[in-house]
Amino acid sequence: MKANTHFAFFDEGSKKEIRRATLKAVAIPGYQVPFASREMPIARGWGTGGLQLTLSLIGKTDVLKVIDQGADESVNAVSIKKLVQETTGVEVTEQTEKADLIQSRHRIPEVPLTKDQILVLQVPMPEPLRPVEAREYMTKRMHSEDDYSGAWLMLFEQIMKYGKTATAADHPVYVNGRYVMAPSPIPRFDNPKMHQSEALILLGAGREKKIYAVPPYTDVASLAFEDYPFQIESxxxxxxxxxxxxxxxxxxxxxxxxxxxxxxxxxxxxxxxxxxxxxxxxxxxxxx
Structure with missing residues (x-):
């Protein structure tokens, strides 16, 4: 760890603020909690939200794994690992089973996660209603009123145009029977892994300044019509x-x-x- 850097880059006040937002997100599954997103030594849009979660949670004895679209050796994954390791000195691994904290972009690992692990997903766009409503105050109102007609209409239009839902990734999900959530741009194949997951799943959007979560053993259902059921890639x-x-x-x-x-x-x-x-x-x- 560099002598002139705080452990895990952030000062303790910054970590506490991010942790408070994280605790609120865990307490209200699927709800987007605003937080004071910090300036990071990487560009916004390259995983700053997930990185801030990782840096606020990681401890000296933790083992870290970072993947980018399934790969441990991509530029994004290597850069994030290097920053975390140089400011913490923690052990890094490529083996999912050995990791305590896993930060990922666009994938959930194939190996089933356990109750002793935390998965952090990087999120570019946390608002699932943004394609149908550009105004932030309106999307907040729609969430509060449990009004997700826009999300259903978006899927209906895809079916009318293509004969099926055309969300290759980031297919919206219902969390705990209450909030519709963007699962990050994971493929449809990974959506079922969120349902009743033993691991805590945290999602961070640095540019949009939002944190949300899927606590362990939470019901997660992909949005779908009865006559057009949700299907993963075959x-x-x-x-x-x-x-x-x-x-x-x-x-x-x-x-x-x-x-x-x-x-x-x-x-x-x-x-x-x-x-x-x-x-x-x-x-x-x-x-x-």
């Missing part, structure tokens, strides 16, 4: 060309020379762990 019959995994979120890879299509696990640490397990199994069977 990878039926597809397996990862590296580790052979199935029933996980896949990236489609196209060879520019041959045009051949292959698939690989989007969660790179999960893929590497599966690959290592396969190799161990091969060695054990060879000596059996």
């Amino acid at each position: 990878f039926e019959g597809i397996q990862c060309y590296l580790c052979g995994a199935q029933d996980v979120f896949m990236d489609e890879l196209v060879d520019q020379e041959t045009g051949q299509t292959t698939h690989q696990c989007n969660d790179t640490s999960f893929c590497m762990e599966q690959l290592n397990n396969n190799k161990k199994a091969e060695v054990e069977s060879a000596y059996a």
